[in-house]
Amino acid sequence: MTLPLKGIRIADFTVHNAGPFCTQLLSQLGAEVVKVESAMRLDAFRKPHPVYGRMGPATFDQVASNKLSVRINLKKAEGAALAKRLVAVSDVAAESFRPGVMDRLGLSFAALQAVRRDLVMLSVSSSGQTGPDSHFAGYAPLFGAWGGLGELTGYEDGPPVEMRHVMDHTVGMNAAVAVMAALHRRRVTGEGGHVDVAAREVAASLVGEALLLAAAGGEPRRAGNDHPRMAPHGVYPALGEDRWISIAVEDDAQWQALCAVTGIAPDARFASEADRHAHRRELDGLVSAWTATLPAEDAARWLQAAGVAAHASWTTPEIAADPHLRARGAVVEVTEPDGKRRAAVGVPMRLSKGEDIGIVRGTPALGEHEDYVYGELLGMGRAERNALEEAEVIY
Structure with missing residues (x-):
C-alpha cells in the first residue's frame, strides 16, 4: 500500500x-x-x-x-x-x-x-x-x-x-x-x-459549549486555567526562570496521592471535589509553594509516579530535541535551500499500513x-x- x-x-x-x-x-x-x-x-x-x-x-x-x-x-x-x-x-x-x-x-x-x-x-x-x-x-x-x-x-x-x-x-x-x-x-x-x-x-x-450556554441564557466567561470541576487544575511556578508545571487532579484518589507527594496536610476546605473547587485559589497557593522549590521535571516525575497528571510546560527547544517525538517522526529533519539542516514539525498521525507519512523534501x-x-x-x-x-x- x-x-x-x-x-x-x-x-x-x-x-x-x-x-x-x-x-x-x-x-x-x-x-x-x-x-x-x-x-x-x-x-x-x-x-x-x-x-x-x-x-x-x-x-x-x-x-x-x-x-x-x-x-x-x-x-x-x-x-x-x-x-x-x-x-x-x-x-x-x-x-x-x-x-x-x-x-x-x-x-x-x-x-x-x-x-x-x-x-x-x-x-x-x-x-x-x-x-x-x-x-x-x-x-x-x-x-x-x-x-x-x-x-x-x-x-x-x-x-x-x-x-x-x-x-x-x-x-x-x-x-x-x-x-x-x-x-x-x-x-x-x-x-x-x-x-x-x-x-x-x-x-x-x-466554542460550541459556550454558544449553547449563551443560547440558554447563560453568560460564558474567560476562565484562565480553571476547570469547571477539577482542582487543583492549572500551571504552577517551578524552580528556575520562567519554568512551569501543569497539574490536573481529577478525583479524590488523585487528590490524596498529590497530598502524599507534596506534604499538603488534610484540610476540611479540600475534603470533597466541590470543596476543592470552591477553595481553588487557596489550594493553588499551597501547590505553588511546593512546585516553586523544585525543578519542573522532578515534580512532574514524582506526581506521575503517584498517578497524578502532571508535566513540565516545555519550551520549543525542548520539544524539538525530545527523543520521543523524534522517534515517532513528529519532529523531523529537513534541508533548507542553502543546504542547512533543521528541525521541522511532522504530520501528527500514523497509519498502520502503507508508506510512512512525513516530509520527504525541504523548502523549494x-x-x-x-x-x-x-x-x-x-x-x-x-x-x-x-x-x-x-x-x-x-x-
Missing part, C-alpha cells in the same frame, strides 16, 4: 499560512503539491521572520516543505492561461485569496471546471465566499476574535487573548479534512465541487521544479518556455 493521497495532484495558489498548511498536510499524505508563485508577488511568508528569532523564513519553511515550485505571473492573461493548463492536469486547485480575486484573475471555479470537469477547488477565506461579510480580509488574530475564541481565552480579570498561528493551523486542518471528503465524494460519484472554508466559522466551531527554491512541471507534465518545449519567460509570464 502507498500513501492515501498518492496520485492526487494539487495546484496550490494559497498564500500566508492557513491555506499553505492545508496543502502541506495533504502533501504529507501523498499528494503532489505544485506551489504557484511569482517574483512579482512572492508569498509573504517567504520573507524573513525576525519576530521569531530567525532571519530566514521560518514559517514558509514549515508550510512549503514537500512542495514543488513553479513561477506564474497571474496578473497577465497568459499567466492565467498557463495556470489553467496546470489545473487541467490536477485534481485539486487550492486558493486563499480574498473572495473575488480568483474571479478577477479569470480563475473562478466555473472557469477552472471548464478545463477539468471533476475538479475539486478549495477556497479558504476569512468569512467565506458568500454572505454580507465575505469581502472582509483577515489574518489569524482576526479569526479567533471574530469567531469568539479570543473572547473566551485568557484570565477572568484580563483581556481577551490574541490567537495567532494556532488559528491558522486549525483552519488548515479543517480545510484538509474537507478536501479529502470532497475527493472521496468524487471517487464515489465522479463529481468535483467547490469547498468553501471560512476561518471565522472554524473558530466559532471550537522559487521555480525549482519547472523542468518537471512545464516540461514533463505540460509538455512545453524550451522555445515556448523561453517566450513566456521573456514576456514575464513565467517570472
Whole structure:
C-alpha cells in the first residue's frame, strides 16, 4: 500500500499560512503539491521572520516543505492561461485569496471546471465566499476574535487573548479534512465541487459549549486555567526562570496521592471535589509553594509516579530535541535551500499500513521544479518556455 493521497495532484495558489498548511498536510499524505508563485508577488511568508528569532523564513519553511515550485505571473492573461493548463492536469486547485480575486484573475471555479470537469477547488477565506461579510480580509488574530475564541481565552480579570498561528493551523486542518471528503465524494460519484472554508466559522466551531450556554441564557466567561470541576487544575511556578508545571487532579484518589507527594496536610476546605473547587485559589497557593522549590521535571516525575497528571510546560527547544517525538517522526529533519539542516514539525498521525507519512523534501527554491512541471507534465518545449519567460509570464 502507498500513501492515501498518492496520485492526487494539487495546484496550490494559497498564500500566508492557513491555506499553505492545508496543502502541506495533504502533501504529507501523498499528494503532489505544485506551489504557484511569482517574483512579482512572492508569498509573504517567504520573507524573513525576525519576530521569531530567525532571519530566514521560518514559517514558509514549515508550510512549503514537500512542495514543488513553479513561477506564474497571474496578473497577465497568459499567466492565467498557463495556470489553467496546470489545473487541467490536477485534481485539486487550492486558493486563499480574498473572495473575488480568483474571479478577477479569470480563475473562478466555473472557469477552472471548464478545463477539468471533476475538479475539486478549495477556497479558504476569512468569512467565506458568500454572505454580507465575505469581502472582509483577515489574518489569524482576526479569526479567533471574530469567531469568539479570543473572547473566551485568557484570565477572568484580563483581556481577551490574541490567537495567532494556532488559528491558522486549525483552519488548515479543517480545510484538509474537507478536501479529502470532497475527493472521496468524487471517487464515489465522479463529481468535483467547490469547498468553501471560512476561518471565522472554524473558530466559532471550537466554542460550541459556550454558544449553547449563551443560547440558554447563560453568560460564558474567560476562565484562565480553571476547570469547571477539577482542582487543583492549572500551571504552577517551578524552580528556575520562567519554568512551569501543569497539574490536573481529577478525583479524590488523585487528590490524596498529590497530598502524599507534596506534604499538603488534610484540610476540611479540600475534603470533597466541590470543596476543592470552591477553595481553588487557596489550594493553588499551597501547590505553588511546593512546585516553586523544585525543578519542573522532578515534580512532574514524582506526581506521575503517584498517578497524578502532571508535566513540565516545555519550551520549543525542548520539544524539538525530545527523543520521543523524534522517534515517532513528529519532529523531523529537513534541508533548507542553502543546504542547512533543521528541525521541522511532522504530520501528527500514523497509519498502520502503507508508506510512512512525513516530509520527504525541504523548502523549494522559487521555480525549482519547472523542468518537471512545464516540461514533463505540460509538455512545453524550451522555445515556448523561453517566450513566456521573456514576456514575464513565467517570472
